Amino acid sequence: MTRLRDVSVDVVVIGGGPAGIAAATRASEAGKRVLVLDEAPHLGGQIWRHLSRASLPTRAQRWLDRFDRSGAEGLTETSVVDLQDSLVLGVRWNEHVRVRAPHVVIATGARELLLPFPGWTLPNVMGVGGVQALVKSGASVAGKRVALAGAGPLVLPVAAALARAGARLVVVADRTPASRVLRFAASLAGKPGELWQGMRYRASFAGTRYRWGTRVISAAGDSRVQAATFAAGGRTWTEPVDLLGAAAGLVPNTELARLAGCEVREGVVVVDELQKTSRTGVWCAGEPTGVGGVDLALLEGEVTGLDAAGQPVPRSLLVARDAGRAYARRLDEAFRLDAVEIPAPDTIVCRCEDVPGSAFDKSWTMRQAKLYTRAGMGPCQGRVCGAALHAMFGWAPDSVRSPVVPTPVASLISTLESPDATT
Amino acid sequence: MARTLSILVDGRLLDVSEGITVAAALLNAGEDAFRDSVSGRPRGPVCGMGICFECRVTIDGVRGRRACLERVSPGMRVTTRD
Numbered sequence: 320m321t322r323l324r325d326v327s328v329d330v331v332v333i334g335g336g337p338a339g340i341a342a343a344t345r346a347s348e349a350g351k352r353v354l355v356l357d358e359a360p361h362l363g364g365q366i367w368r369h370l371s372r373a374s375l376p377t378r379a380q381r382w383l384d385r386f387d388r389s390g391a392e393g394l395t396e397t398s399v400v401d402l403q404d405s406l407v408l409g410v411r412w413n414e415h416v417r418v419r420a421p422h423v424v425i426a427t428g429a430r431e432l433l434l435p436f437p438g439w440t441l442p443n444v445m446g447v448g449g450v451q452a453l454v455k456s457g458a459s460v461a462g463k464r465v466a467l468a469g470a471g472p473l474v475l476p477v478a479a480a481l482a483r484a485g486a487r488l489v490v491v492a493d494r495t496p497a498s499r500v501l502r503f504a505a506s507l508a509g510k511p512g513e514l515w516q517g518m519r520y521r522a523s524f525a526g527t528r529y530r531w532g533t534r535v536i537s538a539a540g541d542s543r544v545q546a547a548t549f550a551a552g553g554r555t556w557t558e559p560v561d562l563l564g565a566a567a568g569l570v571p572n573t574e575l576a577r578l579a580g581c582e583v584r585e586g587v588v589v590v591d592e593l594q595k596t597s598r599t600g601v602w603c604a605g606e607p608t609g610v611g612g613v614d615l616a617l618l619e620g621e622v623t624g625l626d627a628a629g630q631p632v633p634r635s636l637l638v639a640r641d642a643g644r645a646y647a648r649r650l651d652e653a654f655r656l657d658a659v660e661i662p663a664p665d666t667i668v669c670r671c672e673d674v675p676g677s678a679f680d681k682s683w684t685m686r687q688a689k690l691y692t693r694a695g696m697g698p699c700q701g702r703v704c705g706a707a708l709h710a711m712f713g714w715a716p717d718s719v720r721s722p723v724v725p726t727p728v729a730s731l732i733s734t735l736e737s738p739d740a741t742t
Numbered sequence: 743m744a745r746t747l748s749i750l751v752d753g754r755l756l757d758v759s760e761g762i763t764v765a766a767a768l769l770n771a772g773e774d775a776f777r778d779s780v781s782g783r784p785r786g787p788v789c790g791m792g793i794c795f796e797c798r799v800t801i802d803g804v805r806g807r808r809a810c811l812e813r814v815s816p817g818m819r820v821t822t823r824d
Contacts, residue, residue, distance in 0.1 A: 452790030457762025
């Protein structure tokens with residue numbers, strides 16, 4: 320049985336992370352009717368993922384409380400599968416929610432760039448943020464030997480959180496060369512806050528060295544990961560592990576923006592001074608406009624919420640947002656991904672369809688890869704292998720089609736019927 | 743201390759903490775093969791946030807549910823490698 324519900328609001332926000340929460344709160348405080356849609360069991364996104372709100376940092380609690388007081392509504396466990404003009408279609412178990420709103424805010428966050436290496440498909444090999452998300456969702460890592468091999472500012476806080484959760488950190492590695500990070504750190508001299516925070520994270524897993532210029536090259540095990548091999552400079556070595564978190568940074572989630580016809584350039588959604596996309600009535604805030612972290616996401620969200628509600632945006636907010644963007648660009652430059660290694664030919668690249676690297680010809684396009692090998696045709700719709708193949712061969716992503724999340728055909732048919740129909 | 747509830751995983755009764763996800767519950771019980779890939783190899787959670795679809799299991803008879811996005815509920819029936 321599939322139920323279809325029709326909802327009309329002034330502003331619909333897709334994604335309940337910091338950007339979406341800030342946008343929704345500001346718009347609702349300005350008197351607009353606001354609905355936030357999110358896939359997770361709680362609002363908060365990845366950075367504020369939680370089992371109980373009391374466990375969150377003060378700022379996160381303040382924002383979520385302010386969101387509640389604003390009167391904005393949140394609909395969790397809802398996947399947005401289609402977005403056309405002012406119509407957003409969400410799927411929630413056996414219910415379908417068709418939201419009509421003249422103002423649409425895309426705040427879909429980012430995912431990890433997961434690069435293939437031999438053994439990466441073994442159970443208990445995850446993303447760096449993937450390990451973090453599962454721990455925040457109640458998975459225990461106490462006493463487990465965990466290795467992290469990532470890139471960028473996510474690795475340090477994840478390592479700290481794992482140490483607090485009782486994990487035995489055997490390796491904490493970042494593929495970024497030390498020289499580039501040192502230059503960046505030196506440029507932060509005027510920002511003691513960030514340095515202090517970095518040192519505090521460092522202190523909480525004292526005893527485990529943070530290894531720059533180091534990456535994972537393979538994982539091994541029978542039916543689950545048992546060991547991981549790392550490379551730094553010319554040296555390689557192997558460590559026994561129970562859990563491996565491996566990623567190469569973050570990729571903005573631009574699928575819905577592209578489906579809506581918003582201009583996307585070099586992987587990020589193009590927005591103007593007030594976070595408006597190239598499509599009238601569609602705003603974008605947070606990581607899809609360029610990965611920049613929670614501070615910038617909140618500022619972009621605030622600007623978006625005010626503007627979508629037709630309110631003037633204070634100059635000070637725009638100045639803070641611009642400063643945040645400038646910082647994010649420097650961070651991005653410091654941790655940019657150099658040319659990535661192509662894994663051994665028999666390494667699986669598309670995990671949904673088990674397509675090995677040897678199946679691809681680097682002169683192809685992503686469309687050709689899909690047609691010839693089925694890569695990117697599985698349930699993840701190329702979100703994992705598409706980003707990896709882009710990093711490996713420079714292939715641009717293929718066009719996006721609805722539904723952007725696998726949806727039973729019966730449920731799509733139900734959306735064609737009259738409102739409030741029960742099939 | 744969080745309250746516990748019972749779920750049934752592949753016919754085995756598990757006491758799990760209220761509020762956690764199905765993925766967390768399975769991992770805590772030592773179940774790390776959630777599904778078999780198209781060529782029959784075991785797979786478990788990777789992204790933890792609903793992107794990769796590697797953690798999909800059958801929940802209360804509905805196939806293809808992402809274990810990382812579903813919270814446990816009393817009496818929930820989970821089937822792995824389905």
